[in-house]
Amino acid sequence: xxxxxxxxxxxGMPQSRISLFGASLIVLLCxxxxxxxxxxxxTHPDEARALQSIRKELIDxxxxxxxxxxxxxxxxxxxxVLCFNQTMNDDYLHVRELQLLNMNLSGSLSPELGHLSYxxxxxxxxxxxxxxxxxxxxxxxxxxxLLLNGNQLTxxxxxxxxxxxxxxxxxxxxNQISGPIPISFANLSKVQHxxxxxxxxxxxxxxxxxxxxxLLHLLLDNNNLSGYLPPELSNMPSLLILQLDNNNFDGSPxxxxxxxxSQLLKLSLRNCSLQGPIPDWSNxxxxxxxxxxxxxxxGAIPSDKLSKNITTVDLSNNKLTGTIPTNFASLPLLQRxxxxxxxxxxxxxxxxxxxxxxxxxxxxxVDLQNNELSNISGSPILPPNVTVRLQGNPICLNSNxxxxxxxxxxxxxxxxxxxxxxxxxxxxxxxxxxxxxxSTVLCFCAAPLLVGYRLKSPGFSDFRPYRNQxxxxxxxxxxxxxxxxxxxxxxxxxGRLWMYLRIFPAYVDNNSSLFNESEVLRIRSxxxxxxxxxxxxxxPYELINFTLPDPYKNVIxxxxxxxxxxxxxxAGITLGSIAGAVMLSAFVTLLILRLQLKKQRxxxxxxxxxxxxxxxxxxKEFSYEEMALATKNFDTSCLVGQGGYGxxxxxxxxxxxxxxxxxxxxxxxxxxxxxxxxxxxxxxxxHRNLVSLIGYCDEEGEQMLVYEFMSNxxxxxxxxxxxxxxxxxxxxxxxxxxxxxGVLYLxxxxxxxxxxxxxxxxxxxxxxxxxxxxxDFGLSRLAPVPDLEGMAPDHVSTVxxxxxxxxxxxxxxxxxxxxxxxxxxxxxxxxxxxxxxxPISHGKNIVREVNIAYRSGMIFSVIDxxxxxxxxxxxxxxxxxxxxxxxxxxxxxxxxxxxxxxxESIWLMMPESDTKLVESLVADPGKxxxxxxxxxxxxxxxxxxxxxxxxLVSGVVPTITPR
Numbered sequence: 001x002x003x004x005x006x007x008x009x010x011x012g013m014p015q016s017r018i019s020l021f022g023a024s025l026i027v028l029l030c031x032x033x034x035x036x037x038x039x040x041x042x043t044h045p046d047e048a049r050a051l052q053s054i055r056k057e058l059i060d061x062x063x064x065x066x067x068x069x070x071x072x073x074x075x076x077x078x079x080x081v082l083c084f085n086q087t088m089n090d091d092y093l094h095v096r097e098l099q100l101l102n103m104n105l106s107g108s109l110s111p112e113l114g115h116l117s118y119x120x121x122x123x124x125x126x127x128x129x130x131x132x133x134x135x136x137x138x139x140x141x142x143x144x145x146l147l148l149n150g151n152q153l154t155x156x157x158x159x160x161x162x163x164x165x166x167x168x169x170x171x172x173x174x175n176q177i178s179g180p181i182p183i184s185f186a187n188l189s190k191v192q193h194x195x196x197x198x199x200x201x202x203x204x205x206x207x208x209x210x211x212x213x214x215l216l217h218l219l220l221d222n223n224n225l226s227g228y229l230p231p232e233l234s235n236m237p238s239l240l241i242l243q244l245d246n247n248n249f250d251g252s253p254x255x256x257x258x259x260x261x262s263q264l265l266k267l268s269l270r271n272c273s274l275q276g277p278i279p280d281w282s283n284x285x286x287x288x289x290x291x292x293x294x295x296x297x298x299g300a301i302p303s304d305k306l307s308k309n310i311t312t313v314d315l316s317n318n319k320l321t322g323t324i325p326t327n328f329a330s331l332p333l334l335q336r337x338x339x340x341x342x343x344x345x346x347x348x349x350x351x352x353x354x355x356x357x358x359x360x361x362x363x364x365x366v367d368l369q370n371n372e373l374s375n376i377s378g379s380p381i382l383p384p385n386v387t388v389r390l391q392g393n394p395i396c397l398n399s400n401x402x403x404x405x406x407x408x409x410x411x412x413x414x415x416x417x418x419x420x421x422x423x424x425x426x427x428x429x430x431x432x433x434x435x436x437x438x439s440t441v442l443c444f445c446a447a448p449l450l451v452g453y454r455l456k457s458p459g460f461s462d463f464r465p466y467r468n469q470x471x472x473x474x475x476x477x478x479x480x481x482x483x484x485x486x487x488x489x490x491x492x493x494x495g496r497l498w499m500y501l502r503i504f505p506a507y508v509d510n511n512s513s514l515f516n517e518s519e520v521l522r523i524r525s526x527x528x529x530x531x532x533x534x535x536x537x538x539x540p541y542e543l544i545n546f547t548l549p550d551p552y553k554n555v556i557x558x559x560x561x562x563x564x565x566x567x568x569x570x571a572g573i574t575l576g577s578i579a580g581a582v583m584l585s586a587f588v589t590l591l592i593l594r595l596q597l598k599k600q601r602x603x604x605x606x607x608x609x610x611x612x613x614x615x616x617x618x619x620k621e622f623s624y625e626e627m628a629l630a631t632k633n634f635d636t637s638c639l640v641g642q643g644g645y646g647x648x649x650x651x652x653x654x655x656x657x658x659x660x661x662x663x664x665x666x667x668x669x670x671x672x673x674x675x676x677x678x679x680x681x682x683x684x685x686x687h688r689n690l691v692s693l694i695g696y697c698d699e700e701g702e703q704m705l706v707y708e709f710m711s712n713x714x715x716x717x718x719x720x721x722x723x724x725x726x727x728x729x730x731x732x733x734x735x736x737x738x739x740x741x742g743v744l745y746l747x748x749x750x751x752x753x754x755x756x757x758x759x760x761x762x763x764x765x766x767x768x769x770x771x772x773x774x775x776d777f778g779l780s781r782l783a784p785v786p787d788l789e790g791m792a793p794d795h796v797s798t799v800x801x802x803x804x805x806x807x808x809x810x811x812x813x814x815x816x817x818x819x820x821x822x823x824x825x826x827x828x829x830x831x832x833x834x835x836x837x838x839p840i841s842h843g844k845n846i847v848r849e850v851n852i853a854y855r856s857g858m859i860f861s862v863i864d865x866x867x868x869x870x871x872x873x874x875x876x877x878x879x880x881x882x883x884x885x886x887x888x889x890x891x892x893x894x895x896x897x898x899x900x901x902x903x904e905s906i907w908l909m910m911p912e913s914d915t916k917l918v919e920s921l922v923a924d925p926g927k928x929x930x931x932x933x934x935x936x937x938x939x940x941x942x943x944x945x946x947x948x949x950x951x952l953v954s955g956v957v958p959t960i961t962p963r
Contacts, residue, residue: 043074043083044092050115051081051095057110058129064103084118085841094118099528102126102545109153114139123528125171126150126544133172135160142166145530149173149195149542157201159184169193169530171542173219177201181220186211193540195456197243198222205244207232214238217540219457221245221268222494229274231255239263241457241539245270245291245495254279254292262286265536266459268495270294270314278315280304288459288537291495293317293338301339303327311460316340316367324368328352335362336461340369340389348390350378358385361464368393380404432549433513436484436504446513447551448486448502449523452544455497459537463490463497470538474501477532478523479861481506498544506858518849520548520555522861531865619683620695620706627651627661627697627704634663650709659694660710664703675703681777685750689742691765691775710773712766715739715829719761719836719864729870730910731770732833733878737903738772739764743826744896746774747819753783755796755817759825760806760839761832781817805839805846810890820890823899827885834879836864847886854883877906 042048055068067079074083074093082097095116106128113122114136122143130152137146138160146167153175161170162184170188173195180203181196191212197219204227205220216238225247233242234257242261245268253276254269260283261267267287271294278297281287282304291314300322301315310331316338323346328337337352348368356364363385370392380401382388388404390396396405429435429445436446460466467487475485484506490499503523505515515523526532527543534540548555630651631638641648646665652658664675675698682693697704712718715735718727727735739759746754757779765775779801795816800807806828808821828839831846839846853862859879860872881902887893894902 041075041087041091041093042072044090044094046115047095048073050110050112051078053112054110057108058105059107060103060105062104064105085838088118097121098123100124100127101528101543105129109134111136113137116140118142121145121147121529123147124151128152130154133158133161133177137161138163140164144168146170146172148175151175153177156180157182161185162187164188165190167191169195171195172199174198180204181206181209183208185209188212190214192216192238195219195540196223200224202226204228205230205233209233210235212236216534217241217457219243220247223247226250228252229255229258231257234258234261236261240536241266243268243457244272246272248273251275251296253277254297256280259283265289266457266539267291268457278302281306286536288312288333290314301325306331308332310334312336314338315342318342320344323347324349324373326351330355334364335465336365336367338365338367339371340367342371344368344371344373346373347375347377348373348395350376350380353383353386353388354379356383356386358383359465361467363387363462363464432551434502436507444507444513446504447549448504449515449520449552450547450549451501451503451527452547453499453501454542454544455538456542457495457539458497459539466537473535473538474532478503478526479863479865480858483507506856508856514551516852517555518844518852519858519861520552619679619693622695622697622704622706624697624699624702626654627663627702629654630659631661651706657694658709660707662705662707675705678705678777681754681780685746685754687742687745687749688771689738689773690745691773707775710765710775711768712770714762715764715766715772716761716832718766719832720838726866726868729867729875732867733874733903733907733910735764735766735770735772736830736833736878737900737907739774739829740826740896740900740903742772742774743822744900747783747822747896753819755781755783755819756822757781757817758802759822759829760803761829764829783819808890809888818890819896820893823885823893823896826899827882827893830878830882830885834864834875834882835862836866837862850879851883854879871909871911874906874909877902877909881906
């Protein structure tokens, strides 16, 4: 926008005719434009147009998308439109997710979807959308989740989808898709979930799908597939579930190689017109569920040893002969054995049930109806909770076996299961509140979230024994307390288990009747982003709906909502506004000077010789030619970052030293003062946790700083999920401790002491051994020094500078910079390390959000799940320390020395195995898995798309006062 103001001034009329009054008009016009479009970060125009086209093709009877008509999509929080919270290299915002789950939408999907080229999640599940799947979706190479299930889509599968290189999950089930599976789908090297059941897909299963190295779940049941079962599928190294029920393979046998899929958990080929023998299953070491019923399989049942994980074996309605093998005995988890409607003969081995000891929730159903079985070998006495059916066998001519041959129709495994019981007092809560069972004796009224949830391919037939295990699994995945989840009335539907979940707020002094907005969105994102890990026994899940009662009805991803803002957040927001105003004022001033001093234009800095006389011991002075040689004449292939100061290049000096060269851009507002400040400060700072300055270049109008090269980039990149291998808690704690030691050195050991003034995650860099080093001293100030009587002020009065979200609120209000200002900023970094969140995102402040979770007893709900398991007592102490650092009142914060001591004590509490692992990785950095060398993150380790004040990373924006 400012750039356009400049063009108006220079090209709207001849400069000789522009007066001071005219320049004033330009100033007023620029300010008007600033007010009209205060947020210069806008959605990419192509994506904004695409969203409008998408809206036109959809029918929205409930008006869910009514706010798509005005404003900018990302800045106006269009319903269901989630954007990246920073601009990309093109300086635009981009759509990250389109979340339109269960909004009663109809119409069709627009081909303009293909213009959302940065999108990662497309979710239009459970609507009434019809028409074809646009082939243009194949243009979205960044897409990870393609979620189209539960609509009325028709036509064939576009082969272009097979070229979405990052696709992890494709769900098109429960539509009306026809035609074959494109062979191009074999190119989806990252896909883990193929859910295409309940359509009309026809033709042969492509054998080429066996090339998919990461595929876990292949669900193609309830289609019109034909041909044969490809033996090559047994070569898939990761396949856990193969579910092809209710297709027609017209007499095809089950390939013998399927018995060699050792990692397989579930094999379901029910009603597929299969013939031939049952493969040897002794090599299926982990299988829990085998369903080959309603085929034409013949021969004997394999007598080989079975997996101890077996819960279900269904071989009913085939042409099997011979006797019942005894290998079904001693299966501790067996729930259902169905061999009905075959031609089995001989004795029924009672050993199958004799030694079973079942608890109150366990059941065993053995269905042997309609065979040619003549007697029972062993005791005919049934243990409790065991049912054996022998109707239709010769054995039932014996009138003494009524318990086996009765006519009762007891359906054990598929009954309706009642909801959790509660001892709450029988009094009503006002709608929509319900009694939330905190314990058997303590209840309180709260408004739950209502979630329609279905297990798509569970590894059992009876849910009751797994109910408690399921609650533990799901609450762990959601980072909730066990009592917050109520599983209501599960019901089986064609092999899938449907249930309605009620999720309650945590109990805190009977005052927590509602979730806050961020917690609602967090829980929803875990479901919609499929961030809850799959379980071997429960298998993949699907989200049917996420219902929000009245207190939460306006909480929709992308929709606008209000929230209280703390002093820290106000400071951050104010910073952004002031920065914009100052930038505009600076620009207008330069414009007027240019107009009034037409004859005194300065020539390019590159053609000037304004070399500053700098001679500092221990810092090398480089020539321009040396810098050009080190960077291949500043070739773009060496560019690793860009910011307000200029560009950063990876360079190799004549002695083969790899360095980072920060080159001021022509016309940079950074200025000589900060160039000199950083040289002078870094020349006398020597600590293993501070980035080292190697030298500088001040020649031919060029200003360059030369630093040691930090090959693992910024801390921000690693905790934002950009790195392939996430940091463990132990590594994060070690990085926090190293950063704190670096800042402590500045405060206590540097002579004189230094206040950094711009501590943030993007100014903490990591070397090849993941040692953290504090960088970017361009804003640093010397601390006050004692006078002749040994007295020193406790602060420096200075203009406020820093980065929104990290800025000490007290410093912002009083302009008094102290060592506790750095403590506050480092505390925000600690919160980033623990949560992975940004300091300010969509108007939410990390300090406020973590404090809310901490006070409500739900702190583990905001801890970053990417770091895996961690010792909870260590995390709690680390969170407590971070919150203390971020107290709004300066006196309530610890000193940096106290911060270091507390971090050291937490490190000593860590399990020895974790600390040894970190130290081994540090000793041998080759063990650390980083981003592949082919990616830009490895070639350009400083590249970051986060808003940053560090000039060693990209995405840098000027802070409050232009530098």
